[in-house]
Amino acid sequence: MADTTKIPLPVGAGYGVVVGIGFFFAFVMMGISYLQNRYTRYSTQSSEEFNTASRSVKPGLIASGIVSAWTWAATLLQSSTVAYTYGVAGPFWYAAGATVQILMFSILACKVKQNAPRCHTYLEIIKARYGTVAHFVFMVFAFVTNILVGSQLLLGGSAVVTSLTGMPVYAAVFLIPVGVCAYVILGGLRATFICDYSHTLILMIIILYFMFNAYAISPLIGSPGEMYDLLKKAGTQRPIAGNKDGSYLTLKSNYGLVFGVIQLCSGSGTVFLDQAYWQRAIASKPSTAVRAYLLGGLAWFAIPFGFSTTLGLAAAALTDNPRFPTYPEVPTSGQISSGLAAAFAAETLMGQGGAIALLIVLFMAVTSCASAELIAVSSLLTFDVYKAYISPKAEPKQLVFVSHLMICVFGLTMSMFACIWNAASIDLGWLFLVMGLLIGGAVFPAAFAITWRKQSRAGAISGCLCGLAAGLTAWLATAKSYYGEITIASTGSSYPTLAGNLAAIMTGLIVTVTVTLIKPENFDWEITRAINAIVTEGTSHDGGVTPRDTSTPDLSDSEKKGVAETAAPTNSAPSADALPPHLAPTADEEDDPVTLRRAFKLACISAFLMTFILDFLLPMPMFFSEYIFSKGFFTGWVIVSFIWVFASSAISCLLPIWETRGSFATLFRKITADFGKKKE
Secondary structure, eight states: OGGGOOOOSOHHHHHIIIIIIHHHHHHHHHHHHHHHHHHSSOOTTSHHHHHHGGGOBOHHHHHHHHHHHTOOHHHHHHHHHHHHHHTTHHHHHHHHHHHHHHHHHHHHHHHHHHHOTTOSSHHHHHHHHHOHHHHHHHHHHHHHHHHHHHHHHHHHHHHHHHHHHOOOHHHHHHHHHHHHHHHHHHHHHHHHHHHHHHHHHHHHHHHHHHHHIIIIIOSSSOSHHHHHHHHHHHHHHSOOTTBGGGOSSBSOBHHHHHHHHHHHHHHHHHHHTOHHHHHHHHHBOGGGHHHHHHHHHHHHHHHHHHHHHHHHHHHHHTTTSTTSTTTTSOOOHHHHHTTOHHHHHHHHHHHHHHHHHHHHHHHHHHHHHHHHHHHHHHHIIIIIIIIIIIOTTOOHHHHHHHHHHHHHHHHHHHHHHHHHHHHTTOOHHHHHHHHHHHHGGGHHHHHHHHHOTTOOHHHHHHHHHHHHHHHHHHHHHHHHHHHSSOOHHHHTSHHHHHHHHHHHHHHHHHHHHHHHHHSOOOOOTHHHHTTTOSEEEOOOTTOOEEEOOTTGGGSOHHHHHHHHHHHSOTTSSOOGGGSOTTTSOOTTOOOOHHHHHHHHHHHHHHHHHHHHIIIIITHHHHHHTTOBOOHHHHHHHHHHHHHHHHHHHIIIIIHHHHHTTTHHHHHHHHHHHHHHHHHO
């Protein structure tokens, strides 16, 4: 019960982490932005650099950013909730159900580079292709997606901060975004990549710390075999409805499978309609965008899988231990749905040290994802509202100012919505399950907008609206039919949310395809390739514009940089040779149509193959055979999760360092040379 739960940390620890760490990163970013503006040709005062990182980010840093952006508070909290609720099936279906979207998005990332290489947002593509009405329709879905994601971050994060420290929940909701807004305003999109990397590094270290503690040194568990025995005992004392023999140790989990389908539908909306993921594709180098998304998807899988296989299962295994925070009572369904299973397990295993580690890792997850959402919504409001309808001829400095302002506006907006959900007693679990049915109708129309030239305007708009209507109808009708009433409890149950999610996404697909086939279009991709092609802002420090001829869409990325460098004043930036390797253009990377077509084939083959393996080949035989893990199989399962987390750490933390090798030495030489000149 909530009133009997012990609070392991003082309230000052909550304020210290939320305010202290947030502003620490803001000061770090202030220093990095100063060095970037002074010693590289990329200035944060340029709107292109601020919103797209000058489209120059390498795949390792993109992959790290994807891992960070997709690691919500829900990734850690909800994955542990389903582990506690469904056993080993929960972590697997959470990870497998949400990895697919990142893998599939590699296809869209490649198509963006092929068919709209100079766009700032995916809504610019919608407007250029379908016109103003469709632009407004998709804009609504985009903002709903970002508001739901942003408020979920704060709702889940504040619940755990309050549980661990006693900090007032509304104080946490409003203070968490403050430091994030500060460092995003200071550094723009590149700042989010740099901070994403540092957040991901800390996240991986702490996850490995939890796994090593639980499965190797904890006196309460200490080995996979002991965890197996405790879970077997828990299955007899608190059997799971819908699982084979009520066991925690089987993938034959009916409700776990239902959750996996909901996760697949909901995650599709929150990736395909979230500007944050399109923005990473836009910021990446054309020929490496696919590689970045494939690596990012595989690396992300390890986080919910490893984290909840440790803390979620530990919470179930240790519920009857006297050290468990709610002992002798079991946690209430409200506490578990709010995402507190991980907090209870961390505190039980490691006391205050575990609570502090979880508080830090949760704060890293919340702030890194929040930074991605802030810069994403800022770009939408700047380019799709302000520049599109208010001031089409806005100067670069105006765009940067509006971007700064919109970051603050959205930071306040997602805090307000988190407060609304909290006041209405809507928890993280309900919001997570319901989100997909609200936005799922627009998933396939948005994907087809950049991949299928025959999709019509009528098909795109009708798919979105019919999908929304079908999702809401199926959701409420199923809740009424099954439970006889429409309440928060009934509408947040598995079958109503499953019906709503499937109805939304499948109706959107069927309607947009049917309407399009009745009267297809034959869209000319040159229209979207010409977005921002006539006049595009350069990367000079004064924020001036660099005019380009309309023929530049046929140039490769490296050739375009050459045009810009030729046109720009020679004193506006250092030469390419003087730049650190991670910022300098690379002459050996070709972004011609042949290379991009090859990348597209790689994306299609890899995405569909990995989807088949993760969602069908691995789980379905164990589901239909009703296999209950043996102790040896469970030990191997845990070892695989540990290895995957370790490999994920290498991809998201070591690969960016490898790609930027030598850059810090170069930068250091330039700084020391500059310091020497000043001293003279």
